[in-house]
Structure formats: C-alpha cells, structure tokens
Amino acid sequence: MKFLVTVPPVITPSEPPSGAFLLAAGLSARGIDAGFLDLSLEYFRYIFSQSPEGRGYPAVIPAMDYLLNNPHYTPQLHRTTTGVLNSSMKLFSKKFPGWKVTLMDLVPPVTVHQPLELDRICREGNTPFSGFWEEYLLPVLKQYEPETVLVSLSYLSQLTAGIDLVLFLRRAGYRVTAGGSLLNSLSRTGEGYELVRDVLPESCLGDGSIFPGFNSGSDPILSRLSWPNIAGGWNYISGRPVIPYALSTGCYWNRCLFCPDSSRKLAIYGHESFEKFISTIPSTVMEKNPVIHFVDSAIPGRALEDILPLLGQYRLDFYTFARPESWISRIADRLSESGCLMLQLGAESGSRSLLDRFEKGINPDTTLDILQKCSNTGIRTYVYFLQGLPGETDHDVKASVRFLEQAGNSIDFINFSIFNLPVNCELTDRASEFGIDLLDHDCPDSTIKLYRPFLYNGENPRIRARRAVSEDYAAIPSVAAALKRTPRWFRTSHFPLIEVPGRTS
Numbered sequence: 001m002k003f004l005v006t007v008p009p010v011i012t013p014s015e016p017p018s019g020a021f022l023l024a025a026g027l028s029a030r031g032i033d034a035g036f037l038d039l040s041l042e043y044f045r046y047i048f049s050q051s052p053e054g055r056g057y058p059a060v061i062p063a064m065d066y067l068l069n070n071p072h073y074t075p076q077l078h079r080t081t082t083g084v085l086n087s088s089m090k091l092f093s094k095k096f097p098g099w100k101v102t103l104m105d106l107v108p109p110v111t112v113h114q115p116l117e118l119d120r121i122c123r124e125g126n127t128p129f130s131g132f133w134e135e136y137l138l139p140v141l142k143q144y145e146p147e148t149v150l151v152s153l154s155y156l157s158q159l160t161a162g163i164d165l166v167l168f169l170r171r172a173g174y175r176v177t178a179g180g181s182l183l184n185s186l187s188r189t190g191e192g193y194e195l196v197r198d199v200l201p202e203s204c205l206g207d208g209s210i211f212p213g214f215n216s217g218s219d220p221i222l223s224r225l226s227w228p229n230i231a232g233g234w235n236y237i238s239g240r241p242v243i244p245y246a247l248s249t250g251c252y253w254n255r256c257l258f259c260p261d262s263s264r265k266l267a268i269y270g271h272e273s274f275e276k277f278i279s280t281i282p283s284t285v286m287e288k289n290p291v292i293h294f295v296d297s298a299i300p301g302r303a304l305e306d307i308l309p310l311l312g313q314y315r316l317d318f319y320t321f322a323r324p325e326s327w328i329s330r331i332a333d334r335l336s337e338s339g340c341l342m343l344q345l346g347a348e349s350g351s352r353s354l355l356d357r358f359e360k361g362i363n364p365d366t367t368l369d370i371l372q373k374c375s376n377t378g379i380r381t382y383v384y385f386l387q388g389l390p391g392e393t394d395h396d397v398k399a400s401v402r403f404l405e406q407a408g409n410s411i412d413f414i415n416f417s418i419f420n421l422p423v424n425c426e427l428t429d430r431a432s433e434f435g436i437d438l439l440d441h442d443c444p445d446s447t448i449k450l451y452r453p454f455l456y457n458g459e460n461p462r463i464r465a466r467r468a469v470s471e472d473y474a475a476i477p478s479v480a481a482a483l484k485r486t487p488r489w490f491r492t493s494h495f496p497l498i499e500v501p502g503r504t505s
C-alpha cells in the first residue's frame with residue numbers, strides 16, 4: 001500500500017472523520033493504492049472489548065447492542081447507553097493516573113496546548129495508547145505494509161495521541177507525514193503551528209494533494225472521490241452508517257467578521273462528483289440505509305437543490321449545516337421528501353442589530369420562518385446560539401429570549417456557545433473599531449493559542465453570557481426540553497436518529 005491515512009484518538013466513534021476519510025477517497029479515485037484506518041474508532045472498540053486480562057466492561061455489551069442495532073434512538077435510552085460507554089472510559093482512565101479519556105476528549109497530565117510537554121510525557125512511555133499501538137496497530141501495519149502513514153489531526157483532542165502515534169511509527173520504521181485541519185487552523189487563525197512542527201517535523205499544510213504530488217489548484221482532492229479501502233472494516237457505533245461528504249469547501253458568504261475559515265477559497269463540486277462517489281459506496285453499506293452527512297461549512301443551496309433527485313433516487317437520507325436563509329423555506333417540502341432528516345442552523349442570536357454589526361447576514365425573522373417550515377415538514381432542527389459577542393446588551397438578550405419563545409417547539413436540539421475571539425480574524429484586526437480591548441496572553445510562548453483574551457468596556461462579556469444562558473434561556477420551557485433532548489455524547493451523527501415526535505424517522 002502506498003498511503004495509509006490514519007486518525008489518532010480521540011474523535012467520537014460514530015462516523016469517519018471527514019478530512020481523513022475524504023483524503024483517502026480522493027487518493028483512491030485517482031488510482032492511488034491508499035487505505036483509511038480510523039484508530040480512534042478502533043481504540044474505543046479495543047477498550048470496550050472483553051479480554052482475558054479483564055479489560056472489558058460487561059455493561060458495555062447491551063449498550064453497544066442498542067446503539068448498533070437500532071435505526072433510531074429514544075432520547076432517554078440514548079442518554080443511558082452512551083453514559084454507560086463513557087463510564088467505561090472513566091474506569092479505563094483510572095489505570096493511567098493523571099489521564100482522562102472520554103467519548104469526545106482526552107485530557108493528558110500536562111496542558112494539551114503545549115506540544116513540547118506532550119512530546120515529553122509520550123516519550124516517557126506507558127500512555128493510555130501504548131498497549132493499543134502494539135496489540136492492534138502493529139499487526140495492521142504488517143498486513144498492509146504502507147510506504148507512508150499519513151496522520152490526520154483535526155482536533156486538539158487528537159494531538160497527544162497523534163504525537164504518541166508518530167513516535168511509535170518512527171520506532172517501528174515507518175515513514176510518516178502529519179497534516180489535517182488542526183494544523184491548517186493553527187497556521188491560519190491561531191498560533192502554534194511551529195510548536196507542533198518542533199515535535200512533529202513531519203507536519204505539512206494543505207488539503208492533502210501534496211502527498212501524491214498533484215496540483216491542488218487544478219485537481220482539488222474533493223473533486224474526485226471513490227469509496228476508500230477501509231482497513232479494519234466499517235465498525236462505527238451507529239444504528240445506520242453515517243457517511244461524510246463535502247459539496248463545497250470554503251463558504252459562499254465569507255463575510256462574518258470573526259469567521260475562522262475566511263481564507264479558504266470557495267469551490268463547489270456538485271452533481272457529477274457526488275454521483276460518482278455514491279456509485280462507489282459498497283452494497284454492504286447501502287443495505288444498511290446510510291445517512292449522508294454533508295460537512296460543508298455552509299451548504300450552498302443551489303448545489304444541494306441540484307442533487308436532491310439523486311438523493312431520492314439512491315434513497316439516501318442526509319443532514320447538513322446550512323445558513324438560515326430564505327431558500328430553505330422555499331424548498332423545505334422538497335428537502336424533507338428527498339430525505340433531509342435534520343438541518344443544523346446557526347441562528348446565533350435573536351438580535352438583528354447584533355447580527356448585522358458582525359456581518360452575519362442573517363435575519364432572526366427568516367430563521368423563525370425556517371424553523372417553523374422545517375418542523376411542519378418533519379425536518380429536525382439543531383440550533384446554534386452564540387452568546388457573549390462584544391457589545392451584547394440586555395436589550396439583545398431580551399431579543400434572544402423573545403426569539404427562543406417564538407421558536408418554541410420548532411427547535412429540536414440546541415447548543416449555546418460562548419464567543420471566543422480567534423487570534424487571527426478580521427474582527428481581531430479591527431478590534432478598536434468595535435470597542436474591543438485586546439489583552440496579552442497570560443501563558444508561556446510555548447503554548448498553542450487559538451483565541452485572544454479581550455475586554456469590552458472593561459468587562460469580560462463571557463461572564464454575562466454564561467448568566468444569560470443559565471438564567472434567561474434555560475428557563476424557557478421549550479429550550480429546557482430541547483436541552484434535555486440534545487445528546488451529550490456522540491454529538492451530531494446520532495442526532496438525526498433521535499426520535500422526536502412529528503419528525504421523519
């Protein structure tokens with residue numbers, strides 16, 4: 001095998017991480033002998049498994065049975081069963097004092113923002129991964145004999161295991177390259193890519209085209225995709241296979257002042273690429289009624305509309321993140337008929353003036369209309385609210401309370417996040433125009449920095465925002481119900497499978 005694209009733990013084991021999966025698919029489409037190995041998924045399965053040494057946890061068996069063998073879940077049983085899996089992770093972590101592994105995160109004994117420290121503790125050995133590399137990974141490497149192992153890092157939660165994995169691969173004599181969206185983000189909107197390179201000199205930036213050496217300008221990796229060779233098989237913990245796919249890269253709006261992605265060029269791949277890809281999905285996966293997860297930053301309406309007949313023809317359900325714009329209301333019926341199980345909508349705030357100030361280009365009235373149309377047509381809605389924007393007033397909070405009350409039961413799942421200012425973005429560059437006082441970082445130079453501390457009018461808006469979430473928003477009965485329904489573990493890939501009265505199953 002020429003390339004083995006791997007994903008180190010920890011990423012939720014319910015669908016393939018999109019960056020690595022699509023890179024392997026892009027290489028395969030070009031006739032390059034490449035495989036995909038999700039080491040995060042296999043790591044969880046390794047921990048959950050029974051073993052003569054007593055590593056297994058018996059309560060895991062019925063929990064896994066429920067999650068693997070049901071095409072949809074009740075909110076309550078989902079909460080119970082995923083809680084069991086996470087408890088088994090806690091028990092496993094106890095064997096490694098100072099470490100904490102959950103279904104979504106890994107906390108090492110040192111700060112995860114300091115690559116040099118991570119490298120040091122990994123070199124000391126006996127990490128929670130050491131046994132897994134030896135027992136699971138080594139035989140797979142011997143089976144495939146890859147010329148190069150590509151280590152894809154998308155989240156900080158993978159950095160520790162990523163460093164440990166590269167150390168292991170070097171010792172075992174394999175050629176390694178590290179890349180992925182975490183490194184790209186650090187170089188674009190954060191600080192710390194050089195710190196990662198100090199411990200992983202094998203790191204590189206870009207969309208992956210660099211590995212086989214073709215030109216990502218004229219032949220972007222996502223323009224041609226075929227189902228990759230999946231080493232280890234399709235073992236995801238989900239009642240239906242969830243397949244990531246991107247109709248576009250970049251964002252067609254590209255104007256929000258605090259966008260973490262603004263330097264990515266827009267490219268839309270469309271109907272032909274998608275049809276070729278779905279024609280390569282193996283029948284064993286198609287038989288299990290898969291769900292397509294469009295991973296676009298903001299799905300382009302026209303491109304989605306173009307492929308609706310194809311989705312219907314192949315009987316593929318789907319979900320995606322969409323900017324709340326009027327085209328959704330216009331085609332909500334067709335979206336639902338074509339298999340749209342859920343839309344993730346960045347409503348952000350109920351205050352139009354606040355949204356306008358940061359050039360979000362969305363209108364709360366339009367969002368309310370979309371929510372209503374979605375719920376009338378059976379499409380689940382997952383609403384993202386962003387609090388603590390610089391300059392947010394009590395008046396803005398009241399507008400948000402009104403918005404949430406009006407939305408009522410049309411919101412099925414909800415996420416409140418508190419605003420962080422990216423180290424590099426247009427808003428940071430223009431901070432003084434917006435009354436933002438940038439503060440110096442209070443951490444050593446050897447620390448990865450994704451966000452910049454700041455004050456607005458001498459205050460930290462995050463404090464007021466937390467209060468608004470817990471006191472104003474969570475007190476609204478429909479919001480409390482949506483919060484209770486929103487799964488804590490396994491996040492979005494399981495959301496379309498959660499039973500909600502009146503929504504399509």
Ligand code: SF4
Pocket residue numbers: 250251252253254255256258259260261262297298323
């Ligand atoms: S919609 Fe999202 S991706 Fe697009 S510009 Fe705004 S923040 Fe960036």
